[in-house]
Every structure is written in C-alpha cells, then in structure tokens.
Amino acid sequence: GQNIDQPTEMTATEGAIVQINCTYQTSGFNGLFWYQQHAGEAPTFLSYNVLDGLEEKGRFSSFLSRSKGYSYLLLKELQMKDSASYLCAVRSSSGTYKYIFGTGTRLKVLA
Amino acid sequence: DGGITQSPKYLFRKEGQNVTLSCEQNLNHDAMYWYRQDPGQGLRLIYYSQIVNDFQKGDIAEGYSVSREKKESFPLTVTSAQKNPTAFYLCASSTRTGGIQPQHFGDGTRLSIL
Numbered sequence: 336g337q338n339i340d341q342p343t344e345m346t347a348t349e350g351a352i353v354q355i356n357c358t359y360q361t362s363g364f365n366g367l368f369w370y371q372q373h374a375g376e377a378p379t380f381l382s383y384n385v386l387d388g389l390e391e392k393g394r395f396s397s398f399l400s401r402s403k404g405y406s407y408l409l410l411k412e413l414q415m416k417d418s419a420s421y422l423c424a425v426r427s428s429s430g431t432y433k434y435i436f437g438t439g440t441r442l443k444v445l446a
Numbered sequence: 447d448g449g450i451t452q453s454p455k456y457l458f459r460k461e462g463q464n465v466t467l468s469c470e471q472n473l474n475h476d477a478m479y480w481y482r483q484d485p486g487q488g489l490r491l492i493y494y495s496q497i498v499n500d501f502q503k504g505d506i507a508e509g510y511s512v513s514r515e516k517k518e519s520f521p522l523t524v525t526s527a528q529k530n531p532t533a534f535y536l537c538a539s540s541t542r543t544g545g546i547q548p549q550h551f552g553d554g555t556r557l558s559i560l
Contacts, residue, residue: 365546366546368548368549370548375534376553376554377536377551377552377553377554378489378536378551379551380548380549380550383546383548385546422488422489424489424549426546432476432477432494432496432540432542433491433494433504434479434491434540434549435491436481436488436489436490437488438487438488439487439488441486
C-alpha cells in the first residue's frame with residue numbers, strides 16, 4: 336500500500352525553530368513536496384526534494400533520505416503567520432503524475 | 447498572470463441533483479487533478495488527467511465524473527450518487543516537462559448540501 340505519515344499537531348513559540356517530520360511508503364518515488372495551507376485556503380508550494388540531502392529556501396529547509404523513506408521540513412525564526420497546516424506529498428513515479436498527500440500537520444505558533 | 451481558476455467559490459447542492467465544478471488553467475500544463483479535503487484532513491485524489499481526452503480514477507472516484515476535452519479545462523461533476531458531498535474541492539495542475547515541478551492549486555470550491 337501507499338502511506339504517508341505526519342504528526343497531527345505541533346505547537347511552537349514565536350522566534351523558535353520547529354521540525355515537521357514525514358515518513359512515506361510508496362510504489363515508486365519521483366520527488367517529495369512540502370506545501371503550506373492556511374485554513375480555508377489552497378495549499379501553496381514551499382519546497383521539494385528529489386535527491387538525498389538538505390534544500391534551503393530562506394527560513395524554510397527540507398531534508399530527504401530516500402533509503403529511510405523520511406523527510407522533514409524545518410522552519411526557523413517562527414512567525415505568527417506560520418500558523419498553518421503543512422502537507423507532505425510524494426509524486427509516485429515518473430510515468431504517472433500522481434501525488435500522494437499526507438493528512439497534514441497543524442502548526443500553532445504561540446506568542 | 448498564469449494560474450488556475452476554480453468556480454464557483456461556494457456551491458450548494460439539493461438532494462438528487464448533479465452539480466459541476468469548473469477548473470480552468472492557463473499555465474499550459476498537461477496534467478490536471480481534482481482533490482477532496484474534509485475538515486482537518488489531507489487531500490484525497492478523486493480523478494486526474496495527464497493529457498487531453500484521457501483521465502484516471504483516483505482513490506475516491508465513486509459518485510464523481512470528469513471530462514478533459516480541452517487542455518485548459520477539467521470540470522468535475524458531483525453526481526447524486528455521492529451521498530456525502532460536503533467538502534472543500536481543490537483543482538491542481540502540473541507540467542510534465544522541465545524536470546520535477548510542483549503542483550499549482552486553484553482557490554477551491556466549498557460544496558454544501560441544502
């Protein structure tokens with residue numbers, strides 16, 4: 336089967352660093368994507384990894400280990416506006432452009 | 447500006463009625479997708495299409511139908527067979543060229559039962 340697991344909720348303090356983990360088991364792998372979704376809005380793209388290692392984009396970084404089926408999203412210098420759900424998604428294989436989403440991690444940033 | 451337009455933003459369905467959600471993109475993307483999101487949940491794939499005149503069922507296709515007659519358009523019909531249609535529906539698109547590319551999403555349609 337295909338499965339993506341993320342923690343349901345996390346809480347962190349403004350200015351802190353938070354790491355959101357994602358583990359996956361999919362038939363084929365062609366990239367892992369992170370999206371941010373504010374309540375009632377569409378997801379917006381944050382970062383993606385295809386090869387193992389760390390990708391950094393400003394306050395956001397994403398890490399991938401394909402052998403472990405594991406990724407994390409690191410958010411630094413947290414701001415109140417970072418309170419949102421963070422979705423992990425895997426594109427299953429290069430032949431089929433199908434993305435499998437996790438249930439999302441709801442992050443609350445406290446003052 | 448290129449993007450994905452979904453309409454309407456809010457839609458109400460009566461018992462036994464079919465309703466159609468519109469999705470149009472001007473990004474020249476080959477692949478288009480429909481997802482359903484229930485409160486506090488992730489995205490579940492309803493249907494997807496990789497090229498014009500072709501589409502595949504996703505994980506929860508029962509009670510839904512789609513068409514892909516034009517590259518730009520991928521409408522979703524929620525039929526009366528879908529007994530629990532109340533949800534947030536998201537349309538997305540992605541390219542098949544230029545390496546790995548993320549999906550782009552429309553602003554969504556919120557469907558409720560009257």
